[in-house]
Amino acid sequence: MSLRLVLLGPPGAGKGTLAGVLSKDLGLGSVSTGELFRNEIRRRTALGKLVTRYVSSGRLVPDELVVKVMARRLSRRRLGRGVVLDGFPRTAGQARGLDAFLKARGTPLHGALYLDCPTPLLISRLSGRRVCQRCGRNYHSRTMRPKRAGVCDACGGVLSIRKDDQVKTVTKRLEIDRAKAKPLLEFYQQRRLLYRLNGSGGIAQVFQRFRRLLDREGWLNARA
Ligand code: AP5
Numbered sequence: 001m002s003l004r005l006v007l008l009g010p011p012g013a014g015k016g017t018l019a020g021v022l023s024k025d026l027g028l029g030s031v032s033t034g035e036l037f038r039n040e041i042r043r044r045t046a047l048g049k050l051v052t053r054y055v056s057s058g059r060l061v062p063d064e065l066v067v068k069v070m071a072r073r074l075s076r077r078r079l080g081r082g083v084v085l086d087g088f089p090r091t092a093g094q095a096r097g098l099d100a101f102l103k104a105r106g107t108p109l110h111g112a113l114y115l116d117c118p119t120p121l122l123i124s125r126l127s128g129r130r131v132c133q134r135c136g137r138n139y140h141s142r143t144m145r146p147k148r149a150g151v152c153d154a155c156g157g158v159l160s161i162r163k164d165d166q167v168k169t170v171t172k173r174l175e176i177d178r179a180k181a182k183p184l185l186e187f188y189q190q191r192r193l194l195y196r197l198n199g200s201g202g203i204a205q206v207f208q209r210f211r212r213l214l215d216r217e218g219w220l221n222a223r224a
Pocket of ligand 1: 009010012015016017018034035037054055058061066086087088089090094125126128129130138140141143144164173199200201203206
């Protein structure tokens with residue numbers, strides 16, 4: 001399936017979780033800007049040093065830099081095979097940058113999927129999130145527990161709380177997202193690419209809703 005989607009939605013809406021299910025169940029690869037930046041920070045690369053003050057404080061990395069980094073990651077091969085972009089674009093400026101880049105490669109998007117979630121649910125998801133320090137897999141202290149407390153099922157790594165999931169930073173991230181979301185959604189709405197998906201409920205439920213959308217839009221047969 002050569003489906004090209006962007007996953008939009010506030011922090012905690014379940015973008016990364018849905019991207020994981022799409023990869024497992026549909027074989028659709030994904031790129032997460034948040035994950036990418038956290039890896040660079042962990043490895044102390046030049047890019048990591050550049051973005052660390054933004055990521056740890058919950059502010060957005062400047063548009064120009066994000067678009068440049070993503071343009072390098074999105075090879076023709078990857079775009080041709082189909083890909084889900086998790087957490088990118090996050091502003092109308094990034095959306096314009098991505099649009100120009102994809103057009104130049106002749107690989108337009110099939111859709112921009114916005115995961116809708118009420119704020120109390122976002123806060124509850126972010127406050128309970130636990131992340132494997134080694135492989136980055138996500139868990140939740142109530143809804144997605146590992147088999148052994150504090151230990152990753154996949155690699156045995158230690159689970160911890162993400163730095164930017166502290167209450168104060170979460171509030172800031174949600175505020176920033178609210179300010180940026182309107183023009184971003186308008187960008188995709190004007191191009192008839194915007195799809196809203198209810199992100200509440202369990203993961204299986206959200207995936208079921210996605211499957212219905214997939215069938216309705218005929219995306220299973222998407223070609224490069
Ligand atoms: P990023 O990592 O992208 O953070 P975010 O957008 O704030 O998104 P989250 O990862 O917090 O939430 P999510 O929607 O993926 O939810 P998840 O699936 O994990 O970005 C981090 C930082 O990097 C940014 O603040 C910024 O500084 C920088 N950055 C990244 N991209 C950028 C960009 N494009 N431009 C500029 N700067 C950028 O789920 C959350 C929790 O809920 C998990 O514990 C999960 O287990 C649980 N959960 C999820 N779905 C369900 C469900 N259906 N049922 C039960 N539990 C669920």
